[in-house]
Amino acid sequence: MKQAGKIALMVAIIGAMCVALMLFGARLGLWEPTTGLGLYRNFLNPLGAVITGVGLLATIIHVLRKEKGRAISGGVATFIGVLCLVPMITSTINPPVRSAPINDITTDTANPPAFLVLDDTREGARTSLEYAGAKVAEIQAAAYPDIAPLETDLAADAAYARALEVAQDMGWEIIASDAENHRFEATARTSVFYFADDVVVVVTELGSGSRVDMRSVSRVGRSDRGVNAARIRDFQQKFEK
Structure with missing residues (x-):
């Protein structure tokens, strides 16, 4: 011994x-x-x-x-x-608070950004990229009332360039980008376990400025444990810095 x-x-x-x-x-x-x-x-x-x-x-x-x-x-x-x-x-x-039973979070629940390139055949996906509608929107509003579009004084071109820069800085894999229509699709990975979440960002011209909408969807799991909402908050905070 x-x-x-x-x-x-x-x-x-x-x-x-x-x-x-x-x-x-x-x-x-x-x-x-x-x-x-x-x-x-x-x-x-x-x-x-x-x-x-x-x-x-x-x-x-x-x-x-x-x-x-x-x-x-x-x-x-x-x-x-x-x-x-x-x-x-x-x-x-300190028992954790049960997360909302959704894995699809968007800044615009009335007209959520659609995925045009990524689809349900993406690797390892067990969830759909089709938005589930009013029920999911209601749950999101109750669980994450702060998630909303980002309005900026930047012109649409500049806001799109800034959004793409932030996404790259956050380590997202850009799957498709469309500068003409101010939109891109990407895949983000969690730091532990390496879960893949798919993201679409759309910039819309708004008067003298623009509006940045995004949507983040997990590939697996009924609940995302708040990861997608946290990603949207993080993106918006970095965008405004």
Whole structure:
């Protein structure tokens, strides 16, 4: 048992690498985003519990033997294990608010921007790009009342150029762009699990300025957990900077 701290630290490092693969494996092309999410949901807590338990055991053994250096290794392993358990602990103390059961968010629910290039055959798609209508609009209005068109003093050409620049800066993959009609379609990816969401942005001339509308749709899932609304807010904030 003299190597308990070392063993615990190795277990913790391997466990941390497993968690990293859960979060970023899809980005590396190892599996689909849903696979990574499934692994995370099913194995994060057991993995965290094992790492914490092994780390604590090693720490106690070395503390009793007055082996300070090895006890520190056990303590580090315990800390890594607790970090893995933080999501569970946080959700237990402060249960998350259930997200709205929609995955299609737009700044204009009356006349949502349509996808003209991207369609339901896009890779990994389990949702449709056809807007579901009044029911979705009603749910969005209740859940995200702040989502609205962006009005700007920029002329339509300048606003389109600015919108395209912001989208590229945000790391979106531009699928199709139409400068003449001031619209483009793109695919955005979430930072963890690497889920794909499809976006369309349309700029309309408005008096001396213009109006920027957009729509963000998830490829999988009944609820997007607020990701699409957050993306629209982020885009609008960056546009105005």
